[in-house]
Amino acid sequence: MGKTRSAPTLNDVAREAGVSTATVSRCLNSPERVIESTRQRVLQAVESLGYTPNFAAQVMAAKRSFTIGAIIPTMDNAIFARGLQAFQDQLREAGYTLLVSSSAYDPEAEHEQIRTLVARGADGLLLIGHARRTDIYDYLERHQVPSLVAWSYEPEAVRPSVGFSNSGAMCELARRVLAAGHRRIAIISGITKGNDRAQARVSGIHQALLDAGLAADELPLIETPYEIDKGADAFARLMALDPRPTAVMCGNDVLAAGALREAQRLGISVPEQVSVTGFDDIEIAGIVHPALTTVHVPHREMGRKAACELIAMVEGRSPGKSVCINTHVVTRHSLAPPAEA
Amino acid sequence: MGKTRSAPTLNDVAREAGVSTATVSRCLNSPERVIESTRQRVLQAVESLGYTPNFAAQVMAAKRSFTIGAIIPTMDNAIFARGLQAFQDQLREAGYTLLVSSSAYDPEAEHEQIRTLVARGADGLLLIGHARRTDIYDYLERHQVPSLVAWSYEPEAVRPSVGFSNSGAMCELARRVLAAGHRRIAIISGITKGNDRAQARVSGIHQALLDAGLAADELPLIETPYEIDKGADAFARLMALDPRPTAVMCGNDVLAAGALREAQRLGISVPEQVSVTGFDDIEIAGIVHPALTTVHVPHREMGRKAACELIAMVEGRSPGKSVCINTHVVTRHSLAPPAEA
DNA sequence: ACACTATTTGTAAGCGCTTACATCAATAAT
DNA sequence: ATTATTGATGTAAGCGCTTACAAATAGTGT
Structure with missing residues (x-):
């Protein structure tokens, strides 16, 4: 059939269909600008080659x-x-591909x-969090590539972002922990350097303590990468403290899952002997035992909205506006009042 | 500073450095072909622009x-x-990027x-499993894009692959289940249609039964997507059977995690009342309670080897050979002898 | 000094596509 | 009948880079 053994080009199609390359291109990109009969011929050539x-x-x-x-950590x-996933689904619907x-x-x-990504011709970029050098934005501007920040919403941030208040959400959770009666609270945080979300989560806890009139700066705090094993290690160290914390608030569900695993290994029962909280409400939060009390983040909603906004920016329909997504605490079984002192 | 507000091209660099575009290109791609002094000048222009x-x-x-x-399911x-991840790390080391x-x-x-991916210029493709239309391979051949199959190793397959024997591994695990004394075994499998790995895993179980002289075709089997919730649903249905199975072998750890979650919800204790097994030994297998007895797949090793082989193919150093990775059963706590009948 | 080779650099032809502009035919308006 | 208008298609100029080939320069041996 085909004359050559290698991949056909626009030119081959044009020749096969007896039209110019421009017409073939139009057939593929704006079919309405080509008359029916020609289009048929072209599409058939496309098919057959x-x-x-x-x-x-x-x-x-x-x-x-x-x-x-999208560049995620x-x-x-x-x-x-x-x-x-939600971000990608929404993009696809609008005819965009995600890298x-x-x-x-x-x-x-x-x-x-x-x-x-810019060199690869990305029309727009999704970035996580606000913390980064500003010259990067200059670079993006020169290349005329709009960017949108997600997973973080800061009212005072200059760049557009679609996210939630990490500090506010964590503050609310901390309030629950305090309300349950905990006073010896420890924190397992993600690495805060260069991570505004991790920073905000810690400061949310501090805020809750301050609001309650308690000293916030002497909380035991361990910073560690977001990995199960690291969470487990940190928990073990915290449990060796004297006095031992009655509640351990973790920077996310992954750390909390590690903490829970370690608790089990150490024979410390959760929540009877110590409470543990997470953040994110990812799948694992419902699977671990006991199920995690955590902050539910509507990830899908965030992903979808980020996609819509970024596309609007790319298509010049929006200069980039910020959207704040609401989170809420989801109560499961890992948080309970402390054993009486 | 710069004269224009838009992104600089090779041409701009060439002009700035007072050389031809060819020289700039060479500086960037094969620096040893350009004399030191020129290179300096060019690199500086690159930097400053x-x-x-x-x-x-x-x-x-x-x-x-x-x-x-790479196209994964x-x-x-x-x-x-x-x-x-391992695949990507290895690729990066060799100067390749993964999409x-x-x-x-x-x-x-x-x-x-x-x-x-081919249209985007991929030099090679990683595919999962063998099951797919053969005309796809024609297409790849015409575009001269080598492809490698992973996650599956079939001695009789024509295409090169880097993987493991899904049936063999599962067969070994089934032998353990039988050796523990189980006879009423049920299966929660992934969807087998178009998925040679899921098929092979089921047939591995059948094989073990046959080897033990037992009837293999009347095992309760539920096929369901690889999702926690689906695993939970399937487990519930299996537990409603009379007689109730004493062991549930799951197509992977995700399904098993769902089964475990449901067991807990139903108040069925694992492994005392029913044993559960997984496959893959992903992180979750060690986190769920009880920890899963499962098949350990050396994913990192597989990823690394796949990368090496695929690169060799892309660079014309190999016509594509197959590699078989060894798996082994890892014994944790979700498998125990059945309660006496 | 000469011819010859090796090294460095420049010239320019694409790679496969999109799109501004030109062309042409057919239809509408005068 | 003539001109303007619209619509379909063709022409060809790039997009920013790599690379075969040509040219120029420097180094070698005799």
């Missing part, structure tokens, strides 16, 4: 890729999975990934 | 992208995460993604 447009060539010629890039656990890469919580790596 | 090469243009001109594509859970997309276990979607 098994033609697929060369993406790089399209991007180069059109300076438009219908691709959105990690793919290792499920923290970002659900939100990103994801992870920075391993390293600002330099993130910078690198941003350049890579 | 903040130049980043345009990827689409590079791909077009070089017909090489140093990009590998799902990103929703961690099944593929670890292996893919991942997910097919949602839909063959049509997979086909679509393959075309997309």
Whole structure:
């Protein structure tokens, strides 16, 4: 059938259909601008040759890729999975493709990934959190690539963002812990350096204590990467403290899951002997034993809204506005009043 | 400073450094072919202009992208995460970038993604499992894109693959279950249609029964997507059977985690009243209670080896050979002898 | 000094596509 | 009948890069 053994190009299709390359291109990109009969002929040629447009060539010629890039700190656990899935689904609906890469919580790596994604022709970028060098935004501006921050909402931030108040949410959870009667509270936080969300979560706890008229700065606090094993280690260290905390608030559900696992290993019963809380309400929160009391983040809603906003920015329909998503505490079994002193 | 407000091109750099575009290109791609003094000048121009090469243009001109594509059935859970991470790490070491997309276990979607990735200039593709239409391979061949199958090793398969024997591994696990004394065994399998791994896992169980001289075809079997909730539902249905199975073998750890959660909800104690097994040994297997007896798959090793092999294929150093990875059963607490009848 | 080779750099032809503009035919308006 | 208008299609100029080939320069051996 086909004359050559290698991949067909627009030119081959044009020849096969007896039209110009412009017409073929139009058939594929704005079919209404081509008369029915011609279109038939062209589409048939496309079909019979098994033609697929060369993406790089399209991007180069059109300076438009219908691709959105997202750089998340990690793919290792499920923290970002659900939100990103929703983000992607919404993008797809609008005809965009998502390219994801992870920075391993390293600002330099993130910078690198941003350049890579832009070089690959991303029309817009989704970034996590506000904390990063400002010259990156200059770079994006020069390349005319709009960017949107997610997973974090700060009223005073200049850049547009679709997220939630990490401090507010954690503050509310801390209030519950206080209301349950806990006074010896310890924190297992994610690494706060370069992570505004982790910072905000810790400060949310502090805020709750201050609001309650308690000293906030002497809470035992361990910072550690968001990994199950690290959460377990940190919990073990906290349990060795004297006096031992009656409640351990974790920076997210992954750390909390680690804490719970360690509690079990140590024979410390949760919540009878010590309470544990998480953050995010990812799947694992409902599976561990006891099920975690945590902050529910509507990840899907956030992902969807971020997609809509970013697309609007890319298409020049919006200069970039910020959206605040509401979170709420979900009460399960890992938080209970402390054993009487 | 810079004269224009928009992104600098090779040309701008060349002008700034007072050399030709060819020299700039060489400086960036094969520095040893350019004399030191010139290189200095060029690199400085690159630096001062903040130049980043345009990827689409590079791909077009070089017909090489140093990009590998991977299409996995799902990103929703961690099944593929670890292996893919190792795959990516190894790729990066060799100077390649990984592009991942997910097919949602839909063959049509997979086909679509393959075309997309090829159109984007992927130099090679990682595919999961052997089951797919053969015309896809023709397409890949025409575009001269080598592909490698992972997560599955079938001695008789034509295509190269880096994986493990799903049936063999599951067969071994089933032997343990039988050795523990179980005879009323039920299966919660993933959807087997279009999924050779799920099929092989079920047939591994059958094989073990046959080897033990037992009837294999009347085992209760529920097929359901790999989701926690689905595993829970399936487990509930199985527990309603009369006689009730004494062991439930799950197609993977995610289903098993769901089963465990449901067991707890139903007040059925594992492993005292019923044993549960998983497959994969992902992180969750050690976190659930009781910890899962499951098949350990060396995902990292598989990912690494797959990367090495695929790169060798892309670079024409290998026609594509198959590698079999060894798995082993890891004994934890979810499997025990049945309560006496 | 010469021819010859090796090294460095420049020239320019694409890679496969999109799109502004030109062309042409057909229809509507005068 | 003539001109303006609209719609379908063709022409060709890039998009930003790589690389074969040509040219120029420097180094070598005789």
